[in-house]
Amino acid sequence: MTRSFSAAAAALAAVLLLSVTGCNKKGTPTSPSETAVFTTQISPANEVPPIINAEAGGNGNVTISLFPTRDASGSITSATMDVQVSLVAFPNGTALTSAHLHRGGVGEIGNIVLDTGLSPGEVILVNGSSAFVRTGIAIAPQLAAELMNAPTTFYFDVHSVLNGNGMARGQLIRQQ
Numbered sequence: 001m002t003r004s005f006s007a008a009a010a011a012l013a014a015v016l017l018l019s020v021t022g023c024n025k026k027g028t029p030t031s032p033s034e035t036a037v038f039t040t041q042i043s044p045a046n047e048v049p050p051i052i053n054a055e056a057g058g059n060g061n062v063t064i065s066l067f068p069t070r071d072a073s074g075s076i077t078s079a080t081m082d083v084q085v086s087l088v089a090f091p092n093g094t095a096l097t098s099a100h101l102h103r104g105g106v107g108e109i110g111n112i113v114l115d116t117g118l119s120p121g122e123v124i125l126v127n128g129s130s131a132f133v134r135t136g137i138a139i140a141p142q143l144a145a146e147l148m149n150a151p152t153t154f155y156f157d158v159h160s161v162l163n164g165n166g167m168a169r170g171q172l173i174r175q176q
Contacts, residue, residue, distance in 0.1 A: 036068070038174050042158060043061065046171075058094075059087075065082045066144060066170065067143050068141075084131070084132075085099060090128045096132075100157055102156075106155075118132065154172045155171045
């Protein structure tokens with residue numbers, strides 16, 4: 001009797017599990033389950049026009065992690081992104097003023113489409129190097145979709161006191 005009771009309980013549990021996992025709440029957002037990662041190497045030589053002053057010898061790396069949330073049909077309903085920036089070989093004491101994502105190809109000066117929220121003077125490159133991270137930056141669903149589908153049409157740009165229009169930039173490349 002115990003054996004048949006255990007088998008019946010196991011069967012009931014399996015049916016309940018299947019009925020719960022099979023529920024489809026169409027139209028309700030899912031939790032962020034995918035991450036798109038973009039990178040770029042930023043350089044003063046990539047600026048338009050290229051930087052030729054004291055900051056010309058620096059460079060850096062940027063990693064952007066995009067976390068979209070999709071509805072049952074697969075459309076992006078919301079998204080956030082994290083940005084990690086590291087800079088090296090710039091003049092000691094270089095003060096950053098801003099960092100942005102721009103729409104535009106190589107050699108183009110594009111519009112800012114997303115600001116990281118970096119404040120002027122918040123990051124100072126002590127000994128010419130530093131890094132900063134911004135997390136949870138809200139990004140419009142349509143912009144997130146565009147970024148995922150055509151990352152090379154966007155570039156990341158870091159601005160400084162000396163080079164207010166941009167001191168180092170690079171086109172995005174999707175890694176995953």
